[in-house]
Amino acid sequence: MLKHNQKFLSFNLNVVEEGLTLEIFPEQQSRLRSIEKTIAEEFNESPYQLFEGHTYEYEFQGNNKELYRLESKIKGIVITSNRHQYRGRLSPNIYVGKLQLQIVNTQTSKDFPLSLEVIATKFNKKEDKSYRENYRKMLEDITDKCTDLMMQVNTPVTQTIAIDYSADSRTIYQRFCFVKSFLDTTEFEEAILRIISNPSTLWKTKETSIKSSQIKRVDRSVTKQLISATNRIDCSDLKYLTEVGLNNIPSRIQSTTKVRSVDTTENRFIKHVLGVFLNFVEDCQSVFLVNNGFDFAHKEEFID
Incomplete structure (x- = not known):
């Protein structure tokens, strides 16, 4: 989908519209890079990478470039030009990880996903070591320690935990992301298609x-x-x-x-599990709708 140049990234967007491209340029001392697709897959990254704290300019090119704009779920990441909506600035700030953007056709309101990687730089002078080793190890340690604080097995007491959808929406969003992470996989989709085509009978x-x-x-x-x-x-x-x-x-x-x-124990169990997933997502949706700070989470339910 993309081609790389020493000075900028050029995205071939023929899948969106014939002849449409998107170019991203680093500002001043900022940098960007692309890596081999096989390496990106090995480390579960996007091949097209920006750096935290750096800023960039972007611009659509093509006969109908005026119809397109770049958007982000988080305000401040994409700053659209006041004069031309097809160009603007990208500022990842201190966000690190996979950056999901949308290419929006303002005439049809259709949007198309665009994935970039924002690399952590503050943990080591070597960029790959900083992001792939130090930063990810930090996230793993935080996850392990926070979980241990709540769920220690060597204490004389136990904790009873229940989902409270009136509580902090950030916690709900974390649970939503966890469920979405495997509902959106190819393996899950293939499993459902196989069950539909060849159910237990x-x-x-x-x-x-x-x-x-x-x-x-x-x-x-x-x-x-x-x-x-x-x-x-x-x-x-x-x-x-x-x-x-x-x-x-x-x-x-x-x-x-x-x-x-097809009224078997196995099929009834699968139906029950899918019903639990559906009820969970609907409960999340009801919370996201009334929480203005999580408009992006509500939109995320309908991506793909």
């Missing part, structure tokens, strides 16, 4: 009443009903029946058939 026996003339297969149960069932009709004019001693037969008999059913 079992065969159930179903008993129905049919006309005697509709009998296709004679077994012991059918034979018994032909001899002893009530509500009989005369068939003395049918030689093939009188030859076996049947001058009359019942007008209807009870027949059993095999019916395929």
